[in-house]
Amino acid sequence: xxxxxxxxxxxxxxxxxxxxxxxxxxxxxxxxxxxxxxxxxxxxxxxxxxxxxxxxxxxxxxxxxxxxxxxxxxxxxxxxxxxxxxxxxxxxxxxxxxxxxxxxxxxx
Numbered sequence: 001x002x003x004x005x006x007x008x009x010x011x012x013x014x015x016x017x018x019x020x021x022x023x024x025x026x027x028x029x030x031x032x033x034x035x036x037x038x039x040x041x042x043x044x045x046x047x048x049x050x051x052x053x054x055x056x057x058x059x060x061x062x063x064x065x066x067x068x069x070x071x072x073x074x075x076x077x078x079x080x081x082x083x084x085x086x087x088x089x090x091x092x093x094x095x096x097x098x099x100x101x102x103x104x105x106x107x108x
Contacts, residue, residue, distance in 0.1 A: 001053040001091065001100045008036045008052075026052045031096040037076075043067070046079035049091060062089075 012018065012034040020029045021036075026048060028038045036052060038045040046067050054060045064082035078092035090101040 001089070004053040005036060005098045005100075009034045012036075023052060028052060031093065031098075033096045035093070035096065035098040037093065037098070043077050044079060044091075044093070046077075046081075046091070049079060050081060053091070 008021075008023065008028075009030075012021070012030055015021070017034065018030070020027065022028070026038070028036045028048075031037055036049075038048040038052065040048075044067075046065055050062065050065070062081040062083055063085075066080040066082075068078050068080065076093045078090060081089045081091070083089055090099075092099050092101075
């Protein structure tokens with residue numbers, strides 16, 4: 001996911017910093033630092049972000065998605081994707097910058 005986000009950010013720089021773009025039919029905007037973000041109803045659309053940033057060759061499935069508001073970001077919710085039993089990937093924004101943290105163990 002980090003590589004996809006970095007590639008999209010690099011394209012943002014090359015295209016003279018547009019406010020919106022589209023990849024594989026998925027429309028998205030950018031944070032002020034050029035990181036891709038999909039906002040729906042004032043929340044990050046976690047499922048669409050997964051589709052945008054997961055493998056470009058073939059879609060990768062997740063088991064469960066949890067969307068939470070965390071103190072790490074005033075503006076944005078965080079997305080937690082269960083990849084396998086007990087293993088999670090977090091996607092969140094801090095200071096208008098995208099972050100991923102893989103293979104977390106979330107408490108029940």
